[in-house]
Amino acid sequence: MKKTLCLLAAAGGLSLSAAPAYAQFNKPEDAIHYRQSAMFIMGNQMGRINAQLKASSPNIQVIQSSAALAEVMSKLPFEAFVPGTETGGTPPTKAKPELFKDTDKVKNLAEKMQTEVAKLNVVAKGGDVAAIKAQFGDVGKSCKACHDDYRNKE
Amino acid sequence: MKKTLCLLAAAGGLSLSAAPAYAQFNKPEDAIHYRQSAMFIMGNQMGRINAQLKASSPNIQVIQSSAALAEVMSKLPFEAFVPGTETGGTPPTKAKPELFKDTDKVKNLAEKMQTEVAKLNVVAKGGDVAAIKAQFGDVGKSCKACHDDYRNKE
Numbered sequence: 001m002k003k004t005l006c007l008l009a010a011a012g013g014l015s016l017s018a019a020p021a022y023a024q025f026n027k028p029e030d031a032i033h034y035r036q037s038a039m040f041i042m043g044n045q046m047g048r049i050n051a052q053l054k055a056s057s058p059n060i061q062v063i064q065s066s067a068a069l070a071e072v073m074s075k076l077p078f079e080a081f082v083p084g085t086e087t088g089g090t091p092p093t094k095a096k097p098e099l100f101k102d103t104d105k106v107k108n109l110a111e112k113m114q115t116e117v118a119k120l121n122v123v124a125k126g127g128d129v130a131a132i133k134a135q136f137g138d139v140g141k142s143c144k145a146c147h148d149d150y151r152n153k154e
Numbered sequence: 155m156k157k158t159l160c161l162l163a164a165a166g167g168l169s170l171s172a173a174p175a176y177a178q179f180n181k182p183e184d185a186i187h188y189r190q191s192a193m194f195i196m197g198n199q200m201g202r203i204n205a206q207l208k209a210s211s212p213n214i215q216v217i218q219s220s221a222a223l224a225e226v227m228s229k230l231p232f233e234a235f236v237p238g239t240e241t242g243g244t245p246p247t248k249a250k251p252e253l254f255k256d257t258d259k260v261k262n263l264a265e266k267m268q269t270e271v272a273k274l275n276v277v278a279k280g281g282d283v284a285a286i287k288a289q290f291g292d293v294g295k296s297c298k299a300c301h302d303d304y305r306n307k308e
Contacts, residue, residue, distance in 0.1 A: 034195065037191030038191070038195060041195075048178065069230075091244045
């Protein structure tokens with residue numbers, strides 16, 4: 001039997017982006033998978049940028065492509081941190097219980113990250129490696145700020 | 155000990171998109187997670203479009219947003235179907251062994267899907283629900299064509 005979760009009513013709890021309130025996930029595991037997927041792709045793209053920034057001749061096109069994709073991804077995860085998705089998932093969610101309680105603080109952290117990633121995309125288009133490195137660092141800090149408090153290590 | 159997979163040398167095997175050959179994954183599981191993530195987000199967006207198309211008053215903006223995101227996602231998975239990633243993953247990959255052998259056929263199926271999803275994005279912008287429904291059906295066929303032969307059901 002298919003377990004259906006109506007997240008419509010719950011979506012007001014942690015609306016961290018411009019995502020539509022009628023966004024739907026068929027079951028809690030789908031919401032967890034969705035946010036994990038967006039986070040993973042974003043992290044992968046950040047890794048690609050990092051690799052280029054460490055290279056002797058950074059490939060600016062790779063950096064630009066990954067920064068653009070990271071910005072798209074940055075907007076996705078937060079509509080999926082909804083009540084009923086505190087545990088579960090394959091692999092299990094690393095979200096700490098506090099994430100679902102400190103909604104204002106998490107909202108601010110998420111928006112800060114989204115702002116920094118958007119800036120990275122702008123700076124990447126400029127092609128100045130030193131400026132990209134600096135902004136990449138700021139993005140990293142904005143990720144860490146949330147992960148430190150709201151994501152379990154393992 | 156961290157197991158590192160150099161996919162650089164292997165990337166020529168199944169290069170199904172314009173993805174850079176220097177795309178990197180730290181380990182096979184990361185490649186599997188990457189393609190699963192992109193597929194899942196794409197499927198979720200297709201579900202959102204489908205829900206709107208079934209609604210009495212489809213929300214065109216939701217359809218347009220999801221179609222745009224689906225197009226971005228459609229370009230991601232295929233660089234990650236590389237040798238060494240035939241098994242493994244959490245959850246385990248559903249890719250059939252044949253996917254890694256029938257490279258030309260899979261490449262054609264992937265490109266067909268990407269073309270149909272790109273068309274959906276164009277048609278969605280036009281706002282004609284009947285046209286969107288028709289193209290949505292064509293996208294579904296292009297997904298099914300590959301899944302039937304190359305994805306395990308469970």
